[in-house]
Amino acid sequence: MPVATLSIHRGGLGDAPRRDEFEIAFEAGESVLDGLRRLRIARDPTLAFRYACLNANACKECMMLLDGKVIYACTARLEPREMRLDPLPNKTLLRDLATIIAPPDERLDRP
Amino acid sequence: MLRRMIVTRTPADVRHLEADVLIIGAGGAGMYAAIEAARRGAQCVLLVDRSLIGRGGATVMAQMTVAAAVGSGDHWQHHLADTLAAGRGLSDPKLAALLCEVGAECILEMDAWKVGWARSGNGFAAVQAPGHDRARCVYVDFLSTGPAVSRTLRAQVQRVGPAIRRIGEVAVTDLIVQDGTVTGAAALHVATGEALTIGAGATIVATGGLTRLYARNSASLNMSGDGYALALRAGAVLQDMEFVQFFPIGHLAPRLIGMDPIMWDPFRYKLGGRLLNGAMEDFLDRWGGDAENGTYSTTRDLATYAITKEAEAGRGSPSGGAWLSFTHVPEAELRGAFGPVIDRLAANGIDLTRDAIEVSPIAHYHMGGVRVDTSMRTNRPGLLAAGEAVGGANGANRLSGNAITEALAYGRIAGAEAARIAASGETPAFSPAAASDATGRLRASSRVVNTAEMIARLQRLMSTEVGPFRTASGLARAGLALEAMRAEVGDAPPGVSGVPHDLARLDWFDLRQMILVAGTVVQAATARTESRGAHQREDFPGTEEAWRLNQLVELRGETSSLSRLPVAA
Numbered sequence A: 001m002p003v004a005t006l007s008i009h010r011g012g013l014g015d016a017p018r019r020d021e022f023e024i025a026f027e028a029g030e031s032v033l034d035g036l037r038r039l040r041i042a043r044d045p046t047l048a049f050r051y052a053c054l055n056a057n058a059c060k061e062c063m064m065l066l067d068g069k070v071i072y073a074c075t076a077r078l079e080p081r082e083m084r085l086d087p088l089p090n091k092t093l094l095r096d097l098a099t100i101i102a103p104p105d106e107r108l109d110r111p
Numbered sequence B: 001m002l003r004r005m006i007v008t009r010t011p012a013d014v015r016h017l018e019a020d021v022l023i024i025g026a027g028g029a030g031m032y033a034a035i036e037a038a039r040r041g042a043q044c045v046l047l048v049d050r051s052l053i054g055r056g057g058a059t060v061m062a063q064m065t066v067a068a069a070v071g072s073g074d075h076w077q078h079h080l081a082d083t084l085a086a087g088r089g090l091s092d093p094k095l096a097a098l099l100c101e102v103g104a105e106c107i108l109e110m111d112a113w114k115v116g117w118a119r120s121g122n123g124f125a126a127v128q129a130p131g132h133d134r135a136r137c138v139y140v141d142f143l144s145t146g147p148a149v150s151r152t153l154r155a156q157v158q159r160v161g162p163a164i165r166r167i168g169e170v171a172v173t174d175l176i177v178q179d180g181t182v183t184g185a186a187a188l189h190v191a192t193g194e195a196l197t198i199g200a201g202a203t204i205v206a207t208g209g210l211t212r213l214y215a216r217n218s219a220s221l222n223m224s225g226d227g228y229a230l231a232l233r234a235g236a237v238l239q240d241m242e243f244v245q246f247f248p249i250g251h252l253a254p255r256l257i258g259m260d261p262i263m264w265d266p267f268r269y270k271l272g273g274r275l276l277n278g279a280m281e282d283f284l285d286r287w288g289g290d291a292e293n294g295t296y297s298t299t300r301d302l303a304t305y306a307i308t309k310e311a312e313a314g315r316g317s318p319s320g321g322a323w324l325s326f327t328h329v330p331e332a333e334l335r336g337a338f339g340p341v342i343d344r345l346a347a348n349g350i351d352l353t354r355d356a357i358e359v360s361p362i363a364h365y366h367m368g369g370v371r372v373d374t375s376m377r378t379n380r381p382g383l384l385a386a387g388e389a390v391g392g393a394n395g396a397n398r399l400s401g402n403a404i405t406e407a408l409a410y411g412r413i414a415g416a417e418a419a420r421i422a423a424s425g426e427t428p429a430f431s432p433a434a435a436s437d438a439t440g441r442l443r444a445s446s447r448v449v450n451t452a453e454m455i456a457r458l459q460r461l462m463s464t465e466v467g468p469f470r471t472a473s474g475l476a477r478a479g480l481a482l483e484a485m486r487a488e489v490g491d492a493p494p495g496v497s498g499v500p501h502d503l504a505r506l507d508w509f510d511l512r513q514m515i516l517v518a519g520t521v522v523q524a525a526t527a528r529t530e531s532r533g534a535h536q537r538e539d540f541p542g543t544e545e546a547w548r549l550n551q552l553v554e555l556r557g558e559t560s561s562l563s564r565l566p567v568a569a
């Protein structure tokens, strides 16, 4: 099986930025989200990222940066190389790869 | 007595919100309920979702069709007859009638709200799904039904204005009960990890289904069956929990991304499409299905049975399912039916003129759920339910296209009734003391355990032992394993409160609900010693007239207890 190396931004707002690297074997065609979900189960359940629909690309919650470009984690495919994952840069960071993306009037604290 | 939305802090320093009507879950049912409650005069409707508003559940994922008697010559009573036949004798006819009658009105209202149902001539375009006596399933092309329904309702909710306050990332963990009446809820604010309480004159559970209990499912992250657990713990009754619908032709291989795994169905409606075994032979008729001859006439329970049995007999496709082939369909016709989807498939390396794909059953929908009356009230004052969270209308098997109709219709009915209850002032004011257990749990800390792994384990267990085909011994194993997991999960969530987007902690709250709900499925499936619709017992293969009963589940202390009732007339 091919192996991807996921280099993942860790930490919350105000934390000193840090990265974790995970090697993950995958089947051809699997998505970055497949990989992240498997990491939570097998390696680190505290890893934070957003998603809801898993496959359908309907919820649009799984946006993040892959090598600096905005992607949907559920449609970007794993590749046998180092893949750098970062939170969306123009949104407030929650933790790791998760950011505040709800429209302002749908938040508990409306800005 | 109408409440104003106020944000305060309770003595325990937990943030508190007040509403006339609290709606838990912003899918089709929740959003329709919010619109209707506001239309009926509720001035402070609070619509919360554990995910983003209108994007977290099954509604936005449903790519296919919606059943409603809106075509010329059709009548909701024809739709009702088909719904009852599909329910295999267990449907509640009054609830089913509401689905068909009010559902048709909602479909027309959605049209006025510009959802964009596909047109044909002067009317709606419609396809005939299995089990319907005519072409009755409207849709938004291509594969856009659910997103269009969600978008339209969300726009409508926004149009209502300040009477509806929407808040995402609020995962309700408990309902609050005072002297037998539900007075609100406690929740985890996922974004900040803080506890939250909400007081409400009426509360609607619109949390959707439970398919996340299974390893292979068509659902979203948020379908843990929360609503069933919330209702059960609040003293409400569940029914028909043994009836989990497996969708026969869920996508299996090759790995397909950017599409929901049940996307093949509409193309089966439009083009037929052949289901073949590993040796590329037709096989449905071997297991009691129709020899389809290029049409699509086999209902979901029969197709699930045939595909599973054929694979068990060693004649499955390489990944253990069946082949679905459109290779006999001319390319132009494929293009006409699939439209731009052909290109999305090509990006996944699939060329339908050449390749068959592999499909197999996948957990898809839950027929059972919260027991309600025709106003969507539970037996607990102050508590209502709507959408897939409700049990009864679809009995032992649901017709395709009925679920979105159900969500819209029941949402509308529940919203109206909740507005009435809130205005009546019959619900006591929320008392923080009644919420102290729930808020205590939300703020408790404990050692870190791998809750993500435990959920994966529970999903494998349910798939292996409590899938579409069940035996007494498998169900007993599942029951024991769930007991052990309950002990393993413990009484407090891992880590500390107040950590932003803490999925490990959220998983713990989900597990707490999933174990309870899975237990009710196992319990009801064990007791039903017959096979009917979506519940197939290998050790009791026949359908028994004596089992034309609904099984009800209630919580007595920590344990759930089962009773039986003749099907409502």
Ligand SMILES: Cc1cc2nc3c(=O)[nH]c(=O)nc-3n(C[C@H](O)[C@H](O)[C@H](O)COP(=O)(O)OP(=O)(O)OC[C@H]3O[C@@H](n4cnc5c(N)ncnc54)[C@H](O)[C@@H]3O)c2cc1C
Binding pocket: B024, B025, B026, B027, B028, B029, B030, B048, B049, B050, B051, B054, B055, B056, B057, B058, B059, B060, B061, B062, B063, B064, B065, B066, B067, B145, B170, B171, B172, B173, B206, B207, B208, B209, B218, B219, B220, B222, B223, B224, B226, B227, B260, B261, B262, B364, B365, B386, B387, B388, B389, B400, B401, B402, B403, B404, B405, B407
């Ligand atoms: C992939 C797929 C395709 C489908 N296709 C069709 C189809 O073509 N036609 C059809 O009729 N039906 C279809 N169905 C079924 C149908 O979509 C659902 O039954 C229906 O949409 C349910 O609507 P709902 O509003 O009851 O629940 P949902 O739309 O699932 O919404 C429930 C909401 O509740 C939220 N929630 C859950 N728990 C909590 C909690 N504890 N606190 C706060 N919020 C919570 C969730 O985040 C979610 O947003 C499909 C289902 C799936 C999964």
Ligand code: FES
Binding pocket: A033, A051, A052, A053, A054, A055, A056, A057, A058, A059, A060, A061, A062, A063, A072, A073, A074, A075
């Ligand atoms: S997980 Fe829903 S769009 Fe990616």
